Amino acid sequence: MIAFATLLERLLFTQGRNDKIRLLRQFFETQPDPDRGLALAAIAGELHFATAKAGLIRDLANSRTDPTLFALSYDFVGDLAETVALIWPDSQTNAPPPTLPEVVEALNLTPKTRLPDLVAGWLDATDAATRLALLKLITGGLRVGATGRLARIALAEFSQGRAAPDDIEEVWHSLAPPYLPLFAWLEGHAEKPDPATAPVFRPPMLAHPLEPDDIANLTPTLLRAEWKWDGIRVQLVSTPGGRRLYSRGAEDISAAFPELLEGVDFEAVLDGELLVIRDGTVAPFADLQQRLNRKTVGPKLMAEHPVAIRLYDILFDGAEDLRPLPFDSRRARLEDWFARTSPARMDLSALIPFATIEDLAEIRAGAREAAIEGLMLKDAASPYLPGRPKGKWWKWKRAPLTLDAVLLYAQRGHGKRSGSYSDYTFGLWRGDELVPVGKAYFGFTDAELAWLDRWIRNHTTARFGPVREVEKSLVLEVAFDGAQRSTRHKSGVALRFPRISRLRTDKPAAEADRLETLEKLIPG
Amino acid sequence: MTAPHPETWLTPMPAGLYCAPGDFFIDPLRPVPRAIITHAHSDHARPGHEAVLASPPTLALMRARLGEGAGRSQQPLAWGERLTVGDVALWLQPAGHVLGSAQVAIEYRGSRAVISGDYKRQPDITCDPFTPIPCDVFVTEATFALPVFRHPPAAGEIAKLLASVKLFPERTHVIGCYSLGKTQRLIALLRQAGWDEPIYMHGALAPMCEIYEAHGIPLGELRPATVAAKKDLVGRIVLAPPSAIADRWARRLAEPVVCMASGWMRVRQRAKQGGVELPLVISDHADWHELNRTIDEVGAPEVWVTHGSEDALIHEIAKRGIRGRPLRLIGYGEEDGS
Ligand SMILES: [Zn+2]
Ligand SMILES: [Zn+2]
Numbered sequence: 001m002i003a004f005a006t007l008l009e010r011l012l013f014t015q016g017r018n019d020k021i022r023l024l025r026q027f028f029e030t031q032p033d034p035d036r037g038l039a040l041a042a043i044a045g046e047l048h049f050a051t052a053k054a055g056l057i058r059d060l061a062n063s064r065t066d067p068t069l070f071a072l073s074y075d076f077v078g079d080l081a082e083t084v085a086l087i088w089p090d091s092q093t094n095a096p097p098p099t100l101p102e103v104v105e106a107l108n109l110t111p112k113t114r115l116p117d118l119v120a121g122w123l124d125a126t127d128a129a130t131r132l133a134l135l136k137l138i139t140g141g142l143r144v145g146a147t148g149r150l151a152r153i154a155l156a157e158f159s160q161g162r163a164a165p166d167d168i169e170e171v172w173h174s175l176a177p178p179y180l181p182l183f184a185w186l187e188g189h190a191e192k193p194d195p196a197t198a199p200v201f202r203p204p205m206l207a208h209p210l211e212p213d214d215i216a217n218l219t220p221t222l223l224r225a226e227w228k229w230d231g232i233r234v235q236l237v238s239t240p241g242g243r244r245l246y247s248r249g250a251e252d253i254s255a256a257f258p259e260l261l262e263g264v265d266f267e268a269v270l271d272g273e274l275l276v277i278r279d280g281t282v283a284p285f286a287d288l289q290q291r292l293n294r295k296t297v298g299p300k301l302m303a304e305h306p307v308a309i310r311l312y313d314i315l316f317d318g319a320e321d322l323r324p325l326p327f328d329s330r331r332a333r334l335e336d337w338f339a340r341t342s343p344a345r346m347d348l349s350a351l352i353p354f355a356t357i358e359d360l361a362e363i364r365a366g367a368r369e370a371a372i373e374g375l376m377l378k379d380a381a382s383p384y385l386p387g388r389p390k391g392k393w394w395k396w397k398r399a400p401l402t403l404d405a406v407l408l409y410a411q412r413g414h415g416k417r418s419g420s421y422s423d424y425t426f427g428l429w430r431g432d433e434l435v436p437v438g439k440a441y442f443g444f445t446d447a448e449l450a451w452l453d454r455w456i457r458n459h460t461t462a463r464f465g466p467v468r469e470v471e472k473s474l475v476l477e478v479a480f481d482g483a484q485r486s487t488r489h490k491s492g493v494a495l496r497f498p499r500i501s502r503l504r505t506d507k508p509a510a511e512a513d514r515l516e517t518l519e520k521l522i523p524g
Numbered sequence: 525m526t527a528p529h530p531e532t533w534l535t536p537m538p539a540g541l542y543c544a545p546g547d548f549f550i551d552p553l554r555p556v557p558r559a560i561i562t563h564a565h566s567d568h569a570r571p572g573h574e575a576v577l578a579s580p581p582t583l584a585l586m587r588a589r590l591g592e593g594a595g596r597s598q599q600p601l602a603w604g605e606r607l608t609v610g611d612v613a614l615w616l617q618p619a620g621h622v623l624g625s626a627q628v629a630i631e632y633r634g635s636r637a638v639i640s641g642d643y644k645r646q647p648d649i650t651c652d653p654f655t656p657i658p659c660d661v662f663v664t665e666a667t668f669a670l671p672v673f674r675h676p677p678a679a680g681e682i683a684k685l686l687a688s689v690k691l692f693p694e695r696t697h698v699i700g701c702y703s704l705g706k707t708q709r710l711i712a713l714l715r716q717a718g719w720d721e722p723i724y725m726h727g728a729l730a731p732m733c734e735i736y737e738a739h740g741i742p743l744g745e746l747r748p749a750t751v752a753a754k755k756d757l758v759g760r761i762v763l764a765p766p767s768a769i770a771d772r773w774a775r776r777l778a779e780p781v782v783c784m785a786s787g788w789m790r791v792r793q794r795a796k797q798g799g800v801e802l803p804l805v806i807s808d809h810a811d812w813h814e815l816n817r818t819i820d821e822v823g824a825p826e827v828w829v830t831h832g833s834e835d836a837l838i839h840e841i842a843k844r845g846i847r848g849r850p851l852r853l854i855g856y857g858e859e860d861g862s
Contacts, residue, residue, distance in 0.1 A: 009792075012792060012796065013792075013795070013796060013800065013801050013802065013803065014801060015799070015801065065671065066671075066839075066840070066843075068836075068839050069670070069671050069836055069839065069840065072670060072833065072835055072836045072839075073670045073671060073672045073836070076670055076672070076791070076833070077672055077791050077793070078793060079793060082791070082792060082793070083672060086672035086673075086674075086790065086791070087671050087672050090674070132792075
């Protein structure tokens with residue numbers, strides 16, 4: 001557990017991606033099985049403990065510490081697990097700290113009622129850094145800036161050329177912690193694990209943002225255009241070994257969308273956008289949001305937020321790997337497959353006809369539907385390549401919308417920004433009152449952040465815990481991707497991806513925008 | 525006859541804590557006719573007072589920092605030497621914070637208040653150790669007055685630094701530290717840990733080091749980092765003010781490992797926010813346990829808190845029957861890097 005805690009701490013503070021890979025690689029080289037595989041699973045987000053929750057940690061803290069002191073400390077530190085790790089009394093126990101396999105096994109086997117004593121015993125036997133690692137492991141939020149993908153790159157380096165990251169990606173989902181066959185393969189003691197017919201994730205092909213300089217180099221006849229839909233990119237995999245729905249980040253999200261997999265009777269791997277679609281119309285992202293991050297889903301939610309997949313691509317038809325084919329051929333195969341199969345809860349992403357790049361620019365500018373983020377441009381001849389290959393796919397987003405709003409409240413950021421005021425609530429005029437319309441996070445340079453932080457401290461009019469109400473005099477330019485009606489907001493409007501694009505110290509608050517202006521931007 | 529409560533003769537004013545029967549301020553925040561200065565950090569020793577009374581090293585440090593602004597007249601007072609000022613008697617005793625840092629003990633008609641300034645209880649060979657003075661009112665700081673703040677032994681943090689130097693011999697370790705106190709303590713700790721190499725320094729840190737050496741604290745070989753070539757700094761330890769680390773100044777260094785020595789480094793997100801790669805929890809201030817222990821040792825029934833997390837400290841001592849009073853003095857704790 002100590003080696004794991006040290007790794008997490010070093011990853012957290014290490015900035016460089018290559019340095020992080022070096023740390024991971026060194027860890028895999030020096031730690032035994034099954035410790036390294038369990039650590040890998042923890043970093044890749046593949047360890048879940050059903051019974052251990054943040055609530056348990058809060059209760060433990062309350063049983064061992066003064067609630068007032070805990071609340072003040074939590075407000076300062078900004079992270080529950082770290083607060084508990086730091087505030088936990090240093091005790092005199094002689095018990096050795098637990099090992100990572102002991103912790104994982106105990107968390108899986110211990111009944112819920114006995115967990116508090118077990119965890120308290122561990123905290124008593126460890127130092128602050130190890131306590132933090134333990135608590136993060138239990139609550140499932142390591143957040144050390146290392147993803148599953150980064151870990152697989154480190155594994156590839158660890159294999160000294162035996163495997164590339166994408167080779168590992170292909171077998172990853174057929175394996176389970178502590179990944180003994182994987183390490184055996186990477187160390188050259190065993191063959192590559194055979195995913196056989198397991199429904200594994202295939203690394204998706206991703207697009208680059210279209211930069212102004214790219215436009216001149218595009219050849220319209222060699223390009224295909226589609227709408228970029230504002231849902232979440234998914235991969236549906238159906239093989240004789242099973243059916244899975246994966247997010248773009250290789251996370252298995254099948255359980256949250258059972259209706260998409262229940263009728264599946266074909267064998268294929270499909271790439272598409274998960275959307276809420278009612279009567280053929282794509283609902284705003286907020287509707288889809290209701291369905292995300294759930295372990296299970298009830299019939300009511302399924303009925304009220306009906307989901308479907310808008311298909312972009314086909315990677316496998318049956319056992320046949322179509323990825324080496326050019327886009328046009330895959331598209332033909334996709335259309336053919338779709339006509340043949342008529343799958344439920346799916347439709348095809350339409351190809352947008354155009355002759356010139358100017359046409360495309362016009363089409364992009366004219367897209368008013370809230371669920372359209374912009375255009376996707378794809379090289380007609382390109383095979384389906386994992387990762388983000390250069391010069392093959394581009395995303396051409398709609399220009400963001402902006403408003404001038406007035407800063408109303410500031411809150412000390414939790415976690416990363418816990419030292420400064422970094423969550424901002426802003427409002428627009430309705431009559432002569434300012435109504436809050438949204439909240440945005442840090443989007444500044446450090447110098448601007450420092451300036452804003454000082455401004456907030458000097459213009460505070462009231463404090464509610466970590467929130468400060470400020471003088472209504474600072475104008476912020478807020479950029480956002482769209483607006484939609486919302487009953488959860490006092491203003492009746494919710495912004496999509498709001499971020500602060502500029503400090504308008506030049507503008508008096510009275511000249512900030514009015515709510516009516518925003519309402520005009522709501523589609524429908 | 526009962527002694528007057530210190531509340532009647534020691535008052536927080538916008539300019540700082542004022543003692544009426546002696547007609548002087550302690551660590552005043554704006555220029556005043558008569559000031560007693562606990563220590564030479566810029567938030568406590570401000571320029572422009574008429575008459576200044578302080579320990580001899582504090583006066584020397586103030587002259588170096590403030591020049592003309594260090595006070596029109598200066599009166600040194602040795603440790604423990606009693607002095608009558610107006611109707612009060614007072615003396616200075618070490619606070620263990622930085623070189624020359626003092627607690628001010630003031631007696632008036634049988635009651636005694638002690639103003640501790642900033643202080644710490646960890647051993648530090650670069651200054652005289654804190655000695656508790658029994659009193660009726662103890663005026664304390666509360667910079668790290670949350671139970672999450674527990675400073676580990678400094679030697680362990682130095683060991684962490686030296687292990688990193690060994691692990692990354694191709695890089696330069698640059699440590700952000702405040703020029704007065706933290707710098708010299710770090711150097712002394714490194715020497716104690718057996719680091720005999722020359723230590724490189726940003727130009728802003730040199731003058732304070734000279735004064736420490738003049739007061740009999742050997743710091744070993746120090747070299748200016750500003751004139752050194754990049755390749756000469758490979759594998760070296762460089763000290764610089766925190767502001768210089770984020771600055772273009774740091775670009776002269778070979779693949780710098782950015783370290784920061786401060787009590788705040790205990791909180792990871794805080795450390796991370798400053799772009800720190802190696803946080804060192806080394807502080808000139810008392811941690812949670814040291815604050816509470818000190819309050820118990822001086823035995824004061826009443827504790828006044830100048831700056832920091834006063835809510836937590838006052839809550840905690842109330843459980844032991846000690847009355848806490850927040851002074852809410854604005855202006856301390858902003859410049860000494862803690
Ligand atoms: Zn100080
Ligand atoms: Zn101070």
